[in-house]
Amino acid sequence: MSDPMIDVRGLTRSYGDHAVLRGVDLSVRRGEIFALLGPNGAGKTTAVNVLTTLVRPDAGTVTIAGHDVVRQAARVREVIALTGQYASVDEFQTGEENLAMMATLAHLPRSTVKARTAALLDRFDLTDAARRRVETYSGGMRRRVDLAISLVANPQVLILDEPTTGLDPQSRSELWDVVRELAADGITVLLTTQYLEEADRLADTIAVLDGGRVVARGTASELKALVPGQHVRVDVEDSHALASVQKIGLEISGIDEKDLAATIPTTEPLRTVRDVLARADEQGIPVTGVSVVKPSLDDVFLALTGSRTARTAGPRRSTPTTPSAPTQPAASPATTKAGLR
The missing domain is CATH 3.40.50.300 (P-loop containing nucleotide triphosphate hydrolases)
Structure with a gap:
């Protein structure tokens, strides 16, 4: 070498x-x-x-x-x-x-x-x-x-x-x-x-x-593999529906009032998607989209430093759900001295 x-x-x-x-x-x-x-x-x-x-x-x-x-x-x-x-x-x-x-x-x-x-x-x-x-x-x-x-x-x-x-x-x-x-x-x-x-x-x-x-x-x-878990993003029709999503009985980690979306942390994306859709259907909440969001560098940065960078050049990418369950990230060979906080 x-x-x-x-x-x-x-x-x-x-x-x-x-x-x-x-x-x-x-x-x-x-x-x-x-x-x-x-x-x-x-x-x-x-x-x-x-x-x-x-x-x-x-x-x-x-x-x-x-x-x-x-x-x-x-x-x-x-x-x-x-x-x-x-x-x-x-x-x-x-x-x-x-x-x-x-x-x-x-x-x-x-x-x-x-x-x-x-x-x-x-x-x-x-x-x-x-x-x-x-x-x-x-x-x-x-x-x-x-x-x-x-x-x-x-x-x-x-x-x-x-x-x-x-x-x-x-x-x-x-x-x-x-x-x-x-x-x-x-x-x-x-x-x-x-x-x-x-x-x-x-x-x-x-x-x-x-x-x-x-x-x-x-x-x-x-x-990115250093950050465990994923998130499910739930997009809804209006602000009333956004308020209702917060009451469906699942942990909500983030609310985006501008884009009318809620974020739910998960280690089992497919199961969480099914729960969201079932509960939204039961309560008549108009959901316009559900997607699985993988950890981003922004998430890594937050985990490692305790803060987000001042500048992000683009939106977080999300992966639309499919009938097959998404795979979890493999163990990472990335090195870390301080570890995740």
Whole structure:
């Protein structure tokens, strides 16, 4: 097995008496998309600052492409690129000028600057807008220019710090496609995000950071398997029916007054569905739909950290019931240090 592209062992960092990172361990493979999830104050930004050599760790070791971030900081900076939360581009220059300027600053041979700029403009679908000032670009186009700039020097590792902040859903989806293509080309991507759907749909591996510690890691499916049970969602016709559902004799874990739906926790989804339909029929409650809702990353995050993230990029997915009983999730190989609270 090849050495990890990013290897973090026992990373500790404090500011005064406040411990921000407390023994963080991470391992990211070449060509992997690795998401670091966590609430505000969990230590994500400090971790990124250490990885990019902007902050020195108090203890532990961090290597990127085999280079130590403290003893070989210059070599680390040669193989990484960082894109922050907001596009860092010169709005008064054109997209083409931004890329050419960064190519020059990266000391690319003058003979290659024009070709490299043209190739990146084409890759990010910016050729038609290449000679327009960036100030005329949409938010999604600015973000693509910013990402293109990060790739000017052909980095081995791309660190994206909440890259889709402020983007509309379409621009966010387009950026996800670009990130997948970069990983397919062998670039290692470390992504910090508060968008749960982003981590779910994009990342090969997810680590949850809370209180400066990695409390769980694994694939999205593995993490979801840490949360026991499922839920049955009951959609009704009106607010009167919603009030009646709360009195049918089953435990209700949530009420959505806007969408006229109630949620019932269960370990036996099929049996619960049958009970709901039978009791609703007996009491004349107009039910418009019943579905089984599997644990989401939002549920995982709540279980691990005691709070939900500030941002969820999309609604929870539900699985319509079928005549056959849904299967329970298999035991998960996901690792967790703190366990579920």
